[in-house]
Amino acid sequence: MTQVATQILLVEDDPAISKLIVQFLKGDGAEVIASSNPERARQILSERTDFDLVIVDFLLGEVTAVALMDELRIILRDVPVVIISGGNPMTDLETTQAIADLSGAVAFLQKPFRKAELLDAVATSLK
Amino acid sequence: MTLAPVDKTTVAAAILMERLIRGAYPARHSSAIQPLQWSILRYLARAPEDQRQLRRIAPFLNLTAAPVARALKTLGQRGLATQRINDTDSRIRTITLTPSGVEALREDPIICVAARIEALPLTERDRFIKSIRSIALGPMPEPERVDDAGGDPDTSR
CATH class of the missing domain: 1.10.10.10 (Winged helix-like DNA-binding domain superfamily/Winged helix DNA-binding domain)
Known part of the structure; x- marks a missing residue:
């Protein structure tokens, strides 16, 4: 029997990091749809909602992922969301993690992270 | 940072926030x-x-x-x-x-504050959570840069 690959939506505005994360996740057998901004993510979500997990960078350009997180909770309901962040000029990481928790994230991953840390967070979130 | 004049009720709300947190922590003994x-x-x-x-x-x-x-x-x-x-x-x-x-x-003082939030009626709690999130994301002075950032260079941006 063929095992169905985990479907992951990634929202990350840094192309280099996005590429790396996609590489890590695909190497682990997942199928990843990458989006570089919330608008593109919304467009993808209007076309398909069969995701098992969403990974979102907290700061996407000039905006935080908070509004997108609120929308994800409505559109994808129980699909786990992992927030990743390396800190930003607006909030420190402790605050960012608290905001991620308030917004319904199941896991928070501090950048920089290793492949194993990302895969651990994904595996834990999918349990 | 120059602060704009604020309403006394918002100052009162800020005082309550401060009192709530300060009151949760025990007296600052050196052993605490x-x-x-x-x-x-x-x-x-x-x-x-x-x-x-x-x-x-x-x-x-x-x-x-x-x-x-x-x-x-x-x-x-x-x-x-x-x-x-x-x-x-x-x-x-x-x-x-x-x-x-x-x-x-298990004795973390923040748990006392969390318990008070949890005791709120659901709609009031949801409103409070949204409000505190907005406050946390609102304009604040820029935090000082960290001078010892380390780790893998690959995913640090």
């Missing part, structure tokens, strides 16, 4: 666990093993390494956390909560 030490204990309880290092904790708290190292030393002296040298890289020390550290976290 200090707020920074509580933050570190919470971090250690939550972070995966790979991230329980000084170079990860300091930027998480937006602090330089020195105050975090001092706090870790104190936590170690009180038997609340231990440091173990990494098997493959002797420069890295992995920090772990001891059973006493885990026990101490």
